Amino acid sequence: MLEASGAPNAGLMIDIWHFYNSRSTLADLTGLPPDRITAVQLNDGRIVHDDFLAEARRGRLLPGDGELDVTGLLLGLHERGFRGPYCVEVNYPGYRDLPVDEMATQAFMKASAALEVLPTH
Template sequence: MSRRKLSLSALTVLELTPPQMVECAARAGYDFVGLRLLPATDTEVRHEIVGATRLKRETLAALRDTGIGVLDAEILRLKPDTDVAAYEPMLATAAELGARYVLVAGNDPDESRTAARLAALCDLAQPYGLSPSLEPMPWTDAKDIVQGARIVRAAGRANTGLIVDPIHFDRAGSSTVALADLPREWFGYLQFCDAPAERPTDLDTLLYQARAERMIPGEGGLDLTGILRALPEDLPLSIETPMNQWARSADALTRATRLREATLAVLEAAHAKE
């Protein structure tokens, strides 16, 4: 079995600065890192990395020193009032850092407008060699794989696609059969985590699990093997496993190393079942 490339997602080690994330990924044995250039929420720390900043220069130096690549950059939200052109500085920085994909969230109830804005974002990103990819999340307006596929199809651009996150995939009730039927070229990488089999019944718990308390791959109840089998077997895995309680007693390197080892064990077990 050829070893998949593994990436350390920013959300897994969000207490670190971007250059620290790069160094942590290198020390823990990853191939890539994911960087959050724009915060996901208003309360999240904002790193001054977009544009000609000291932090960007430090991150570029860390990437050069370690040989780590940047798999993806986060996070662009398509809202009813989004001006897509305003995202160009972020795209330029993502490209300078060597990112391949940009994570996009759909936060507009008008699906046709979301598709049009995704198309415009793809056109803006194309000269930078970036693929803005939509991640369905059950609390957003692009809730599941079926809806995400409609939006990507309507956008009609070659440099877009879908990002599957196992916890969002499961909580939205998405089907691995439906996933396997989608065009292979829509998928550039797969996020990876685990979670309790029981689905939350309220939004607060849903959000809390997703943003703060996931589980080590292989220790929860998600159908990780089914998701792996439904997608191309060479996709890089972005390990996105925020575990705030664990983070109180274990540093980022310890967690990143353990998560990498657990992911490799899940991959080995999934391969053995084939």
Template sequence: MLHKARSTRLLPGKGELPVRALVAELRDLGYTGPWSVEVNDPWFRALPVDEAARQAFDSATAVLNG
């Protein structure tokens, strides 16, 4: 479990968790706070920082804007 948590987190919308549904539910419950992207995968850490930031932004925007 620890290995999975530390090295297999993907960009929002790319993994098993239905992130769009989770975001919708949290908004329905009244959540208005900040959102963040946490990707913990070796391929992502190897990207140049500007490319990693672009991919994180693009995937988060797609999920949050539904």
């Protein structure tokens, strides 16, 4: 689809929660040049079998707080040549009740921990 668009600035945003809940696998990314990945949205959650929309609106957690294989996807993307950028994208009602600086600190700490699995060379 990216190639068919003909737009050199079109890219793929990979949201970890949506990746796994669309039943995607790393094999689905075979042949995708890493520079066509615009960014990876770091989050976690559960595999949904029922109300996908409701869970998307309230069940995206910080990396490491759910059951998704965040590490596996990050390592798989790294092996395919992706080097960032990364951002945190969560949607959980409890996060909205926290002071902004506390939530930002939690997001930074969880994202940093998730990215520590990546080789530095």
